Amino acid sequence: MTGEPVFTRSRELQLEANDLLPGGTNSGARAAITQGIYEGLSISTPSFFERAKGSRLYDVDKNEYIDYHLGFGPIILGHSNPAVNNAVRQQIEKGTVFGGNSEVELKLCRKFVKHVMSQGLTVLCSTGSEATSIARRLAMAYNKKKKILKFEGHYHGWADWNMVANVHSVIGSFAKNSGQRVVAADGVPQSVVDDVIILPWNDPAALEETIRREGEDISAVITEVYQANWGVIPPEKGYLELMRKLTKENGIALIFDEVITGFRMGLGGAQKEFGITPDITTLAKCVANGFTIGTVLARKDIMEPVISDRTYIAGTYNGNPLSVAAALATITELESSDYSKLYERGNAIMKGIRDSMSDNHVPGLVQGPGPLWSVFFTDLEKISFTRQVFSISMHPHIKRSAIFFQGLINRGVMAMPTRYGRMYLSFAHSDEDVKKTIEVSDEALKEAKGAVAE
Numbered sequence: 172m173t174g175e176p177v178f179t180r181s182r183e184l185q186l187e188a189n190d191l192l193p194g195g196t197n198s199g200a201r202a203a204i205t206q207g208i209y210e211g212l213s214i215s216t217p218s219f220f221e222r223a224k225g226s227r228l229y230d231v232d233k234n235e236y237i238d239y240h241l242g243f244g245p246i247i248l249g250h251s252n253p254a255v256n257n258a259v260r261q262q263i264e265k266g267t268v269f270g271g272n273s274e275v276e277l278k279l280c281r282k283f284v285k286h287v288m289s290q291g292l293t294v295l296c297s298t299g300s301e302a303t304s305i306a307r308r309l310a311m312a313y314n315k316k317k318k319i320l321k322f323e324g325h326y327h328g329w330a331d332w333n334m335v336a337n338v339h340s341v342i343g344s345f346a347k348n349s350g351q352r353v354v355a356a357d358g359v360p361q362s363v364v365d366d367v368i369i370l371p372w373n374d375p376a377a378l379e380e381t382i383r384r385e386g387e388d389i390s391a392v393i394t395e396v397y398q399a400n401w402g403v404i405p406p407e408k409g410y411l412e413l414m415r416k417l418t419k420e421n422g423i424a425l426i427f428d429e430v431i432t433g434f435r436m437g438l439g440g441a442q443k444e445f446g447i448t449p450d451i452t453t454l455a456k457c458v459a460n461g462f463t464i465g466t467v468l469a470r471k472d473i474m475e476p477v478i479s480d481r482t483y484i485a486g487t488y489n490g491n492p493l494s495v496a497a498a499l500a501t502i503t504e505l506e507s508s509d510y511s512k513l514y515e516r517g518n519a520i521m522k523g524i525r526d527s528m529s530d531n532h533v534p535g536l537v538q539g540p541g542p543l544w545s546v547f548f549t550d551l552e553k554i555s556f557t558r559q560v561f562s563i564s565m566h567p568h569i570k571r572s573a574i575f576f577q578g579l580i581n582r583g584v585m586a587m588p589t590r591y592g593r594m595y596l597s598f599a600h601s602d603e604d605v606k607k608t609i610e611v612s613d614e615a616l617k618e619a620k621g622a623v624a625e
């Protein structure tokens with residue numbers, strides 16, 4: 172890409188989209204790039220894309236990007252992976268939906284038993300939002316309690332119970348409400364809000380005190396294992412262990428939402444990394460490299476209400492052979508992929524951006540495990556809490572963040588411009604991509620520094 176990219180066709184199509192789709196997009200999460208607004212600052216981004224292959228994404232104006240957005244995370248093997256595409260093509264010829272079981276479902280479920288949850292039964296659905304809502308129902312049917320405890324900044328999908336102090340509702344709300352429950356969306360019944368408990372994550376005292384006080388009513392605790400929404404944030408040492416212990420002691424189902432981390436941080440997800448087994452696991456994104464699938468794994472006793480017909484889970488597209496064929500091919504490819512390479516390349520990019528921040532005296536932080544990370548513009552030395560991420564927008568150098576991400580896009584590197592600056596890596600990214608990304612980041616960072624007075 173030479174000079175500033177032009178987004179003429181994107182703009183034309185976006186005007187049409189604004190007339191046809193509510194807010195000009197089918198997913199509110201895409202608002203930053205479809206409306207070109209970042210923390211109230213104007214940005215210039217493509218909003219329509221034509222194709223993607225390997226590590227590359229192409230917009231409708233023929234601009235090419237090394238892609239670190241990766242469709243909000245599902246692309247782990249690289250875009251349009253040949254093995255996955257072939258598996259789907261072969262399945263299309265055999266049929267797309269049968270309304271009964273197909274043998275590929277069993278093959279896929281065996282993979283989950285092998286890699287993620289050896290004691291688990293599997294329910295396949297179509298999205299992460301469905302998976303977490305199924306998990307919640309399973310927990311309630313199992314222990315017959317009604318409340319769910321979730322954490323600030325953790326996003327588990329768009330269901331009613333999730334719209335309470337989640338990714339959207341916390342925007343601008345913490346200062347005013349100081350952590351009280353707030354609802355993101357009109358249309359969520361108060362009765363649903365009443366049954367959701369919200370806590371800051373990485374706060375063991377708050378967790379212990381709340382479970383001691385309300386444990387008898389809490390059906391499930393749901394958590395990301397390595398926070399990936401609203402900033403990539405690791406669990407503090409001992410925190411997940413405490414969560415496991417308290418939930419076990421109080422008859423509460425522990426749900427690990429690994430929709431982002433599953434098959435991204437390794438074949439066994441983040442839970443294998445931390446050596447903790449939850450009662451229920453949810454997976455989606457990386458399972459099928461961009462084809463739609465959601466997965467719920469749970470112990471047999473937790474699935475018992477389904478087996479004995481005390482509760483009900485169904486879906487026309489659950490376990491549909493197309494998604495399952497894609498998932499089976501994705502996991503098979505991942506089994507022979509070298510995850511250490513993914514970590515190595517991710518760490519190289521993180522180090523490159525960190526070095527550049529340090530050389531250019533730009534206060535900032537780059538943190539994450541390797542296959543995903545966040546670039547924060549902040550004076551803090553470490554980010555452990557979502558509220559710290561929220562404070563970034565009040566930092567005068569938030570403008571640097573906007574200019575940095577704009578600078579990446581202008582130079583052919585795609586990342587979603589947000590204050591939590593999340594970037595994903597795939598196995599298709601090469602050492603050349605890494606080198607170019609580090610160079611481009613340095614240029615974008617210099618531009619960002621120069622544009623803001625000290």
Ligand SMILES: Cc1ncc(COP(=O)(O)O)c(C=O)c1O
Pocket residue numbers: 243298299300301303326327328329395400428429430431455456
């Ligand atoms: C951790 C987590 N859980 C659940 C979801 C919802 O998944 P989906 O968008 O497939 O419904 C997301 C989506 O980003 C997520 O990040």
